[in-house]
Amino acid sequence: MFKTLTKKETYIKYLKSLKFSLYCMTHPLDGFWDLTHEKRGTYAAANTILFITVLVRILKLRYTSFLFLNVYWEDINIFLYIASILFPLALWVVGNWALTTLFDGKGRLGQVYMATCYGMVPYPLIQIPLMIASNMVTIEEGQFYQVLDVISLIYCAFLIILAMGQIHDFSLGKNILFTIASLFAMLVMVFILMIFFSMVTQGISYFVSIGKELMFRM
Amino acid sequence: MKNKIVRWGLMIAGIASIFLTLPTNTYAQESHYSYTYDYWGDVQECPDVYSVAKVFTFKDLGLEKNIRGAESLFVKDNLVYLCDTGNNRILVLERTGTDGFELVKEFDSVKGVEPANLASPSDIAVSDDGYMFIADRGNQRILKVDMDLNYVMQFDAPVDSTLASDYIFQPDKIVIDTAGRVYCSAIGINKGLIKYEADGVFTGFIGATPVSYNFTDYLWKKFASQAQRARMDSFVPTEYDNVYMDKEGFVYACTGKVSEDDLDSEKVDAVRKINMLGTDILVRNGDYPIYGDLYWGGKGGISGPSYFKDVTVLDNDVYVCLDQNRGRLFGYDDQGRMVFAFGGNGNMDGYFRKPVSVEHMGNDLIVLDTMDCAITLFITTEFGELIFEAMDQFDHGLYDEAQASWEQVKLLNGNYTLAYIGIGRSLLRKGQYKEAMKYFELKYDDENYSKAYQQYRKGWIKHNIAWIVAVIVLLFLVPLTLGKIKKIRYEIDIADIFKV
Structure with missing residues (x-):
């Protein structure tokens, strides 16, 4: 595996696939089709995009002007912040794959992940200039910030939905149906996780109370 | 066995009682007036x-x-x-x-x-x-x-x-x-x-x-x-x-x-x-x-x-x-x-x-x-007197004095929001926009900050207008000339007279 790292072609392919994400952004239908079916995307590029997205989300806290984003640093948990992207992403990927694989979806689990990451490209691309520009405006000019902030999120959602349709080879109606179904699947998984954790806590507290009881009797 | 547990228990109880009697919660006892x-x-x-x-x-x-x-x-x-x-x-x-x-x-x-x-x-x-x-x-x-x-x-x-x-x-x-x-x-x-x-x-x-x-x-x-x-x-x-x-x-x-x-x-x-x-x-x-x-x-x-x-x-x-x-x-x-x-x-x-x-x-x-x-x-206490004095001075347009009074207030209470905003407003009136921005930002006063920033930005642009224009012109000219050169080269390359 490490042998490939010494080859020049590996890096060229990586950079090429990273650059391809820009093509996906502007030509979603064509781009996301080629992403998996023509194998023009790589996991390395997908991981890079994800990393940059998380990084931008954290940097945003510090470097956005206080006019638009006030951070109560005492309450910030950086791990929760990172998880606020990674956890929904994991749920989405698993939920989407688990459903679509039962209904003729062509995409594999990894491909769903890759396409979703490629769909997140507009977030850093819009947020980084926005972060810098936020320090150069007054509160009256802040409307532009709010609008662009929302656009970056809508753009991402739009790309991810289209990407799912392309990699699974779904029609538009089926794609929308499965997007909604995937969201429900995410909810179900959250519900099961919550039940699981509360069960585990109760299970542990059961043994803890037995232990306490034993201590009293001894 | 039982003895040992009792002894351990006593020890833990002893340590616990020491901690309990220590005045650890002085903060809670102090009711702020x-x-x-x-x-x-x-x-x-x-x-x-x-x-x-x-x-x-x-x-x-x-x-x-x-x-x-x-x-x-x-x-x-x-x-x-x-x-x-x-x-x-x-x-x-x-x-x-x-x-x-x-x-x-x-x-x-x-x-x-x-x-x-x-x-x-x-x-x-x-x-x-x-x-x-x-x-x-x-x-x-x-x-x-x-x-x-x-x-x-x-x-x-x-x-x-x-x-x-x-x-x-x-x-x-x-x-x-x-x-x-x-x-x-x-x-x-x-x-x-x-x-x-x-x-x-x-x-x-x-x-x-x-x-x-x-x-x-x-x-x-x-x-x-x-x-x-x-x-x-x-x-x-x-x-x-x-x-x-x-x-x-x-x-x-x-x-x-x-x-x-x-x-x-x-x-x-x-x-x-x-x-x-x-x-x-x-x-x-x-x-x-x-x-x-x-x-x-x-x-x-x-x-x-x-x-x-x-x-x-x-x-x-x-x-x-x-x-x-x-x-x-x-x-x-x-x-x-x-x-x-x-x-x-x-x-x-x-x-x-x-x-x-x-x-x-x-x-x-x-x-x-x-x-x-x-x-x-x-x-009024000394602190209160200073606050009211600073407000009066500001209202009468004595911005230097108002700033000095607010600085005093800030010395007595570093958490006092109005002191920072007061200093900021005095600086704003005196035209020291950059310093004013610093004070407003500390207390998240976005409206006053925007006022100060607008003035600061205006001054900055006035001061650096030559550079800004130069950079914009360069940004347009360089690609244009590069494109022109490329085009000329291309035309030379395909020109008939150079064909052998």
Whole structure:
């Protein structure tokens, strides 16, 4: 595996696939089709995009002007912040794959992940200039910030939905149906996780109370 | 085995007891008397802005009969008028020195009108030309008398078709303006303040609070029968608890008779500043709404929001609201930012049991407590003096001095939001925009920051306009020329004459 790292072609392919994400952004239908079916995307590029997205989300806290984003640093948990992207992403990927694989979806689990990451490209691309520009405006000019902030999120959602349709080879109606179904699947998984954790806590507290009881009797 | 466990247990208990007896929770024991809220709504302890000069009971004032059920204070120059409502009398006290009051007059009747005796006088106001206006609640009239208590005229119940025929006029709180008009809040009237012209003619109600209701109540009412509807609360404006006329002729009115939900959702206001048209013009630029305490926990059996019973406006437009619920005083500046909050329920000096009225004499505050039957005189501390001095200096355009005073305030209390904003505003006026921005950013004052930044940006662009133009031109020219060169090269390459 490490042998490939010494080859020049590996890096060229990586950079090429990273650059391809820009093509996906502007030509979603064509781009996301080629992403998996023509194998023009790589996991390395997908991981890079994800990393940059998380990084931008954290940097945003510090470097956005206080006019638009006030951070109560005492309450910030950086791990929760990172998880606020990674956890929904994991749920989405698993939920989407688990459903679509039962209904003729062509995409594999990894491909769903890759396409979703490629769909997140507009977030850093819009947020980084926005972060810098936020320090150069007054509160009256802040409307532009709010609008662009929302656009970056809508753009991402739009790309991810289209990407799912392309990699699974779904029609538009089926794609929308499965997007909604995937969201429900995410909810179900959250519900099961919550039940699981509360069960585990109760299970542990059961043994803890037995232990306490034993201590009293001894 | 058992022995060992017992020994271990004893050891743990011993260590635990050492930790328990250590004064680890000194923070919790220290109850803060003065505080402010910062940008995040966290309570920031604050040095005292006011300290108690003295508490006066009837004995300190040289009275034979204890004050009973007193309801109101009025200050004119260095005289304090105290409505001793329960004893049907009015006391006039004169301020002697920083911590002294002396009884100069005491009266329970006026001359030249029947009935001559006052009955439950609930408020008094004194005009600049020396007439006293007394809200004689038990006798259903507002009396105008001169300084020798000779009857001049009276204001009777308003004649209005909307009032019930069996309505009993009970004037509660009155204010007078410079033209001799009387504004009165009366018990059972929720249409705002009753306004009388100087000649005693009733000319209408002004400044009713906006009616608020929530949607579920409205729905219930739609489906309820006539009988059920009669038993429900009706959607009506609330009555004012107290009124105060500032030196510019605006009436500050406060009320505590509002529901928690309405206050929380900011549908109603605890304090309003009413102009002559009856609209609310109070400035609310602070980080939080003006309703006293932000958190209404049920500590000590006291729950619910602050109950603003009285309000008084200092000469520098800082207004002080008296919270009857928790016995606290809240000061707000002309922008609606909290200047201070202090007080509490209790029997110590500076704490109250049922405060009903607050007045000011200069910057000193006088609070009447009806259950303690006492008045408390508060004088500003060094810290408070500095704050008011800085505000005055800023208002008079002495920005250097104001900045210096705010710096002093900041030294005494590094958590004091107004100090930072005060320094920032002084710097802004002096044209030091960059420094001003720093101070505004520290306390998240986005509007002032934007003002400073706009000026700073303007200056920066003016200073660097040559560079900016140069960079823009370069950005356009370089790709253009590069493209041109490429094109020429390409044309040379494909030109026929060079073909071999």
